[in-house]
Amino acid sequence: MNYYNLPLARLTIGTVSLSQFAWVCKVPSSxxxxxxxxxxxxxxxxxxxxxxxxxxxxxxxxxxxxxWDRHNVRHRKPARNNDGQSNPKRPLYxx
Numbered sequence: 001m002n003y004y005n006l007p008l009a010r011l012t013i014g015t016v017s018l019s020q021f022a023w024v025c026k027v028p029s030s031x032x033x034x035x036x037x038x039x040x041x042x043x044x045x046x047x048x049x050x051x052x053x054x055x056x057x058x059x060x061x062x063x064x065x066x067x068w069d070r071h072n073v074r075h076r077k078p079a080r081n082n083d084g085q086s087n088p089k090r091p092l093y094x095x
Contacts, residue, residue, distance in 0.1 A: 018054040
C-alpha cells in the first residue's frame with residue numbers, strides 16, 4: 001500500500017501541497033498562510049499520522065493567484081499545465 005498519497009484520498013484531483021504550490025510560484029510558504037488586510041488564502045487541511053497536511057485545491061490555487069495580484073505580492077504565474085495548454089482555470093499539475 002502506498003501511504004504517501006493516503007492524505008489526498010479525500011481531496012479533489014489537481015490538488016497540490018502548500019509547499020509545492022509555493023515552490024512553483026516562487027514565493028515562501030509563509031506568503032500562502034499570511035494575512036493581508038484581514039484576508040487570507042483558504043487552505044485544505046487533513047490530519048494524517050498526527051500531522052497536519054496542507055493542500056490547495058485547483059479552485060484555491062486560482063484564488064491564491066488572484067489574492068496575490070490584488071495585494072501586489074510578487075509571484076510567478078504558472079505558464080502551462082501538464083497538457084501544455086495555458087489555462088488559469090486548470091490546476092498547476094497533478095500529483
